[in-house]
Amino acid sequence: MAGFPGSRSAISFDPVHPETFWIRVTVDLSSAATGDRQRDTALPGRDWFDIARFPEATFSATSVRKTGVNTYEAIGTLSLRGIIRSVILPFTFDRNGTTAP
Structure with a gap:
């Protein structure tokens, strides 16, 4: 499976009280797995993630806006x-009882 298995995240979201929203995601860039051995070998290098100097990427947010039903x-x-940039990250929130898978 492709992705970053070394990622960690913490999220607090209550759709009834969106003003209390926050999220923090930390990605261990050395954990990149694309399923392509050549690409996986190249990604940690200086031309791509340069993990020797920048081992992690982070996304953090404290504001959310509703764009549709969920x-x-x-x-x-x-x-x-x-490099730090402002980002808008779309997401879907599906609650299943007391959890959101």
């Missing part, structure tokens, strides 16, 4: 390779 946008910042 759809939202998290407004926050992404830090990657020492």
